[in-house]
Amino acid sequence: MAMWVVILPVVGAMVALFTGHRQERAAPLAGVVATAAALFTALLIGLSQWGDAPASEFGPYEISTGGTPILASLRVDELSASMLVLATAVALLVQVYSVAYLRGDPRYPTYTALVCLFTAAMALVVTADDLFVLLIGWEVMGVCSYFLISHHWELEPARAGAVKAFVMTRLGDIGLLFGIFVIGEAAGTYRISGILSAAGAGAISSGEATAATLLLLCGVVGKSAQFPLHSWLPDAMPGPTPISALIHAATMVAAGVFLVARLLPVFVLSDVSMTVLSAIAVVSMLGGALMALAAEDLKRVLAWSTVSQLAYMFAALSLGGYGAGVLHLLSHGAFKALLFLAAGSVIHAVGTQRLGDMGGLLRALPITFATMTIGFAALAGVPPLVGFFSKDAVLGVAYEQALHGEYAARGWLVLVAGLLGAALTAAYSTRAWLLMFLGPRRAAVEPHESSWLLLGPLIFLTIPCLVGSWAVLQPHFLSLEADPVHAPVTLISTTLVLGAVAATVLAWKHLGAADPAARLGPVQPVLAREFSYDALVERVIVQPSRFAVASVAANESSVVEPYAQGADTATQWSARLLRWLHDGNLQRYVTTVILGAVALAVVIGLAQ
Amino acid sequence: MPLLFPLVLSALLFAIGTYVVMARRHAVLVLMGVELMLNAVNLNLVAFDAWSHDPLDSGQVLALFVIAIAAAEIGLGLAIVLLVFRTHQHIDVDALRELADRDAASTP
Amino acid sequence: MTLVEVLFVLLGAMALGSAVLVAVSNNLVHCALWLVVTLGALAGCYLLLAAEFLAWVQVLIYLGAVVVLLLFALMLTRAPTGTVADLTSSNRILAALTAAAAAGVLIVSFAAGFGGTRIQIDSGDIGNAEALGSTLFGSWVLGFEVLSVLLLAALIGAIVLSRRQERD
Numbered sequence: 085m086a087m088w089v090v091i092l093p094v095v096g097a098m099v100a101l102f103t104g105h106r107q108e109r110a111a112p113l114a115g116v117v118a119t120a121a122a123l124f125t126a127l128l129i130g131l132s133q134w135g136d137a138p139a140s141e142f143g144p145y146e147i148s149t150g151g152t153p154i155l156a157s158l159r160v161d162e163l164s165a166s167m168l169v170l171a172t173a174v175a176l177l178v179q180v181y182s183v184a185y186l187r188g189d190p191r192y193p194t195y196t197a198l199v200c201l202f203t204a205a206m207a208l209v210v211t212a213d214d215l216f217v218l219l220i221g222w223e224v225m226g227v228c229s230y231f232l233i234s235h236h237w238e239l240e241p242a243r244a245g246a247v248k249a250f251v252m253t254r255l256g257d258i259g260l261l262f263g264i265f266v267i268g269e270a271a272g273t274y275r276i277s278g279i280l281s282a283a284g285a286g287a288i289s290s291g292e293a294t295a296a297t298l299l300l301l302c303g304v305v306g307k308s309a310q311f312p313l314h315s316w317l318p319d320a321m322p323g324p325t326p327i328s329a330l331i332h333a334a335t336m337v338a339a340g341v342f343l344v345a346r347l348l349p350v351f352v353l354s355d356v357s358m359t360v361l362s363a364i365a366v367v368s369m370l371g372g373a374l375m376a377l378a379a380e381d382l383k384r385v386l387a388w389s390t391v392s393q394l395a396y397m398f399a400a401l402s403l404g405g406y407g408a409g410v411l412h413l414l415s416h417g418a419f420k421a422l423l424f425l426a427a428g429s430v431i432h433a434v435g436t437q438r439l440g441d442m443g444g445l446l447r448a449l450p451i452t453f454a455t456m457t458i459g460f461a462a463l464a465g466v467p468p469l470v471g472f473f474s475k476d477a478v479l480g481v482a483y484e485q486a487l488h489g490e491y492a493a494r495g496w497l498v499l500v501a502g503l504l505g506a507a508l509t510a511a512y513s514t515r516a517w518l519l520m521f522l523g524p525r526r527a528a529v530e531p532h533e534s535s536w537l538l539l540g541p542l543i544f545l546t547i548p549c550l551v552g553s554w555a556v557l558q559p560h561f562l563s564l565e566a567d568p569v570h571a572p573v574t575l576i577s578t579t580l581v582l583g584a585v586a587a588t589v590l591a592w593k594h595l596g597a598a599d600p601a602a603r604l605g606p607v608q609p610v611l612a613r614e615f616s617y618d619a620l621v622e623r624v625i626v627q628p629s630r631f632a633v634a635s636v637a638a639n640e641s642s643v644v645e646p647y648a649q650g651a652d653t654a655t656q657w658s659a660r661l662l663r664w665l666h667d668g669n670l671q672r673y674v675t676t677v678i679l680g681a682v683a684l685a686v687v688i689g690l691a692q
Numbered sequence: 693m694p695l696l697f698p699l700v701l702s703a704l705l706f707a708i709g710t711y712v713v714m715a716r717r718h719a720v721l722v723l724m725g726v727e728l729m730l731n732a733v734n735l736n737l738v739a740f741d742a743w744s745h746d747p748l749d750s751g752q753v754l755a756l757f758v759i760a761i762a763a764a765e766i767g768l769g770l771a772i773v774l775l776v777f778r779t780h781q782h783i784d785v786d787a788l789r790e791l792a793d794r795d796a797a798s799t800p
Numbered sequence: 801m802t803l804v805e806v807l808f809v810l811l812g813a814m815a816l817g818s819a820v821l822v823a824v825s826n827n828l829v830h831c832a833l834w835l836v837v838t839l840g841a842l843a844g845c846y847l848l849l850a851a852e853f854l855a856w857v858q859v860l861i862y863l864g865a866v867v868v869l870l871l872f873a874l875m876l877t878r879a880p881t882g883t884v885a886d887l888t889s890s891n892r893i894l895a896a897l898t899a900a901a902a903a904g905v906l907i908v909s910f911a912a913g914f915g916g917t918r919i920q921i922d923s924g925d926i927g928n929a930e931a932l933g934s935t936l937f938g939s940w941v942l943g944f945e946v947l948s949v950l951l952l953a954a955l956i957g958a959i960v961l962s963r964r965q966e967r968d
Contacts (some may be wrong), residue, residue: 667792693805699914708819712822715892715896717887724831742921757947
């Protein structure tokens with residue numbers, strides 16, 4: 085059945101592409117219907133997988149490669165099923181939302197087809213049982229992301245962001261490909277279930293696991309926008325906002341987390357990889373939160389927040405906290421999609437993305453305000469919303485490891501960073517919320533509440549934010565074994581969150597409803613420049629590359645070129661010398677041919 | 693009979709055929725050279741057929757095919773010779789230099 | 801040496817000698833006639849190798865048809881019937897050397913490959929026209945049919961080539 089979740093959106097994409105340009109309503113309809121069908125199938129799969137049902141499989145169909153065969157197969161267990169439901173649900177909401185958000189866009193058929201294709205690719209990634217099948221979905225997602233970021237290709241930032249995203253994720257994907265090779269050779273199969281049982285049986289040595297997982301981490305870091313390949317995600321924001329919600333918040337960037345969660349038994353074999361993952365997570369967590377605190381652009385705030393939140397998931401996974409990581413992945417998918425879609429509603433209303441040009445939107449956009457408040461509260465981790473519990477589950481894993489786990493040092497590191505990050509998250513959420521909805525109105529236009537097609541998905545997405553907390557408090561939710569409440573940690577984190585909120589509000593009041601980030605003093609410009617990371621990359625990687633390219637070009641014209649020209653001249657001269665042979669006397673030609681044949685016969689005869 | 697008898701005979705006939713093709717000026721003589729070469733091949737085929745006692749008589753059948761193809765070849769060859777004679781009024785093979793590189797047209 | 805071997809050597813010498821005359825004679829018509837002798841001697845060789853059907857085909861087609869065609873060609877091109885001084889081109893020395901080299905390579909490789917082997921002809925091999933016919937129209941029928949198409953194509957090609965162009 086999982087196959088259909090992959091096929092249905094592809095069919096929708098085809099229909100949208102081929103009919104969209106003739107019939108204006110066809111493309112949105114095809115997109116919505118196909119995605120709805122996929123969601124329905126995903127829900128059926130989810131119901132059948134609920135509880136202790138065994139994983140359902142499709143395939144394997146063997147593709148022989150001369151070496152270890154590729155086994156085209158799908159496998160749905162609880163993790164896949166919940167990811168499927170999340171991806172298709174957000175995709176459906178985004179499709180509905182886009183109908184209003186991109187109304188009248190001339191490239192709508194392509195847009196909706198790409199969203200459908202992306203949905204199919206994501207479904208393939210989460211259900212794949214072979215690493216190469218997963219890689220196909222992974223790369224299709226990447227190319228859809230590239231095309232969708234550059235949807236408004238007439239704008240320079242959109243083009244630049246798309247190229248940056250493509251190059252950076254591709255850089256990571258090289259590592260991923262080689263990681264797949266290593267892991268496949270080590271385990272003797274590319275089938276994920278086979279790899280996991282090999283890892284469980286101790287068939288993969290620690291060295292092989294380290295090599296494979298470090299290479300896989302390259303791809304994961306690229307896809308999930310973690311340090312040091314993080315800077316593409318904020319630059320991907322010129323894409324349409326629904327795309328940011330679907331691809332760059334809820335699903336595609338979470339694929340990296342999903343991959344690590346899937347292969348966690350292999351990662352556990354390598355202490356080095358887990359330490360590297362912890363370090364990456366801590367840097368991204370704090371760095372992302374700090375930059376979100378100073379960003380001027382609403383969507384950039386959310387993008388940096390995504391980087392930071394994904395780092396929480398990696399932090400949990402790096403301590404072996406599978407349940408906590410996946411739980412945060414699911415809850416983040418819901419509330420970040422909500423935040424992006426609400427941000428889209430705001431941007432639609434005021435026509436700008438700059439936080440400094442908003443303010444006082446509370447009256448004009450009451451429903452957007454209400455839904456976005458729930459989203460921000462979930463992000464900040466205000467009890468009793470879902471973000472509170474999932475974040476505390478992550479912190480709880482760190483706490484357990486710090487006190488009586490085998491990774492005490494890393495546990496402490498993640499715990500401290502996580503608590504600090506929680507405070508920062510609360511602070512940037514409050515800042516963005518205050519600047520948008522309270523204070524004097526600074527918008528140039530009179531804002532109006534958006535249409536119900538935009539608001540419907542927002543309202544729908546508040547449900548998991550509110551009801552989700554009840555779900556995660558159920559013991560054995562999705563067999564995740566995550567423990568959302570740890571009394572001391574919960575106490576400290578709640579205090580920190582509330583303190584950060586209060587401090588931000590006070591600073592905002594004190595500054596007369598101006599940007600509270602001004603209180604950061606000399607640090608603020610550094611953060612607003614995003615630690616000059618792009619400039620650093622420019623200086624360390626781009627300029628040396630340019631120099632190398634220039635020297636290669638010079639080398640080409642001064643060293644390689646003469647060889648080419650020499651070959652040309654030599655050919656001409658030898659041709660002039662041999663011209664006399666070509667005198668038109670057929671008998672001489674025949675003589676040459678026969679002599680050649682005799683000579684060949686002699687040479688071959690002597691050789692044997 | 694030693695197998696070498698017909699083989700050596702065919703090799704020598706073949707060599708004479710190549711000489712005729714390479715050195716004789718009249719186009720009809722060149723065609724005769726080709727016939728000599730084909731006959732040398734036929735002799736080879738028949739000799740190997742007699743030697744191997746092939747139940748399918750491959751050697752003799754192939755020799756028959758070669759004879760048929762040679763008949764076709766001689767018919768076409770004579771047609772070409774006549775065409776050349778009509779256009780050039782002679783059929784001296786080494787005087788037909790249309791294939792030469794024109795810029796470097798050397799004296800024959 | 802058995803009688804068959806003696807006969808074969810004699811016929812072979814005849815074929816070779818007349819072939820050499822084909823290669824060196826300065827009279828075109830003599831060349832064609834020496835070719836007849838060569839081909840006839842070869843037909844005799846075929847007989848000695850127990851391929852009597854092939855021998856008669858050789859006589860019919862080569863001696864009968866091909867040589868007559870060659871003579872026709874000589875007539876149609878108004879070739880001189882007497883002795884001509886320069887029937888051999890300036891390429892002759894190189895051609896002779898090449899031909900000698902080819903013969904040398906062929907003979908050396910034949911001798912190396914089949915030096916000691918002998919052809920054993922049983923009485924059962926003689927008179928095999930019936931067997932040849934059944935394999936030709938059985939196992940070889942596809943090649944036979946393809947060959948008939950080839951002959952048809954050659955026939956049409958010869959007609960097209962030798963037709964006088966009316967436009968000129």
